[in-house]
Amino acid sequence: MNLESHYKNLYKTSRQKILNNDYQIDDLIDSKNDQxxxxxxxxxxxxxxxxxxxxxxxxLKIIEPNQYYYSNTGIHITVMSIISCYNCFALxxxxxxxxxxxINNSITNSSKLEIKFKGITASxxxxxxxxxxxxxxxxxxxxxxxxxxxxxxxxxxxxKRYAIQTAHSTVFRFKxxxxxxxxxxxxxxxxxxxxxxxxxxKSLELVYNxxxxxxxxxxNLFEFHL
Numbered sequence: 557m558n559l560e561s562h563y564k565n566l567y568k569t570s571r572q573k574i575l576n577n578d579y580q581i582d583d584l585i586d587s588k589n590d591q592x593x594x595x596x597x598x599x600x601x602x603x604x605x606x607x608x609x610x611x612x613x614x615x616l617k618i619i620e621p622n623q624y625y626y627s628n629t630g631i632h633i634t635v636m637s638i639i640s641c642y643n644c645f646a647l648x649x650x651x652x653x654x655x656x657x658x659i660n661n662s663i664t665n666s667s668k669l670e671i672k673f674k675g676i677t678a679s680x681x682x683x684x685x686x687x688x689x690x691x692x693x694x695x696x697x698x699x700x701x702x703x704x705x706x707x708x709x710x711x712x713x714x715x716k717r718y719a720i721q722t723a724h725s726t727v728f729r730f731k732x733x734x735x736x737x738x739x740x741x742x743x744x745x746x747x748x749x750x751x752x753x754x755x756x757x758k759s760l761e762l763v764y765n766x767x768x769x770x771x772x773x774x775x776n777l778f779e780f781h782l
Contacts, residue, residue, distance in 0.1 A: 557721045563677040563686045570678035571744070574737060580681040585624050585731045585768065592767045594641035594713075595650065595777070597659060597701070597760055599633040601725070605673055605753040606631050609685060609727055612676070612747050616683075616728060619739045624729040629771040633671065633687055633725050635694070635760055636701050640713040641767045647775075652762075654710055656778045659762060662700035667782045669693035671723055673752035676744060681730055683744065685752055687723030694723060729768075758782055 573579055584590045601609075606628045613625045638655065639645060670690040677684050689695065698720065705712045734740060760780040766773040 559686075559688055559722060562722065563675070563724075566679060567677040567748070570680050571741060573680045574678070574734070574741060577734075577737070578680065579730050579734070581730050581732065582624070582681060583731075585729060590766065591643045592641040593645040593647070593773070594637065594639040594765060595645075595647075595655065595762065596637050596639075596765050596769075597635040597762050598769075599635055599669075599671065599757050599760060601631060601633070601671070601673065601753075602755050603628070605755055608752040609673075609725075612750065612752075613727060615743055615746075616740065619736050619743055620734060622732045622735075624731045624768075626727045626769075627771065629774075630769045631725055631727060632769055633723050634720065636698060636714060636720060638705075638712055638714065638762070641765070647764050650711065652777050654708070655762065658704050658708055658710065659701065659760075659778075659780060662704050663697055663760065663780055663782065666693050666697055669697070669757040669782060670754065671757060672754040673725070675749045676747050677724065678744065682726045683728035684724040684726050687725060689723050690754065695721075 584592075609631060610628065616623070617625060639650075668691055670693070672688045672690055673685045674688060675686040677686050702714055705714055759782060762777040762780070763769075764775040764777055
C-alpha cells in the first residue's frame, strides 16, 4: 500500500463529506452503558510527539470545543487488534500468558521499528495523524502475528474488520453536530503536512481496552521491550 496516496484519498473524500454535512457522529462516546472491550497491541508515541499533537488539538478545541479529543494517555498506534472490542468481552476467560508468548514469538528482531508522524487525514467520523513506518519492521511484525495466531486456538479477530496496514493515530472524534465546519476544515488544511515528529519505538503494549482507549478503562497486560 502507498500510504501517502491512501491518506490523501481518504482526506479528500472525508473532507467533502464533512463539507456536505455528511459526517458521522459517535453516540456512544459518553455512554455509561458502552460495554465494548477487547485486547489490543499498541505503540505509544513519546511525550514530545504527543505534545505536538496536543498543540494541534488545542487549536481545534477553540473552533469546536464540544467534540471528543484524545488526551496524551489515549493517543496510540494500533499494531494489531488482537480481539476487536465487542459487548461484554470477559478478560478473565482469556489465557493472557499464551497471548504474550505468541506475541513474543512474533516480534523477534524488531528493534529497528521507527515511525514518522507527518500531516493529518480524516474519515467521516474522526481526524487522524498520518503515521509512516520508516522501514519494514511494522509490516513484518503484523505478518508474523497473523501467521502465529493462525496456528493457535486462542480467541482472536485479526483482520476481521479490515487488514490493518496504516500507522495512523486517531486524535479527534465527532460526538456532536459541528458548529463551524468551514473553520474546522481550514484548521485541518493548516496541519495537512505538519511534522509532528519521528521516533524509534522502544516497546509495544498489550492492553485490555474500551473502544476509545480511555485511561479509566485501559489495563496494561504486558509490555514488550524492543
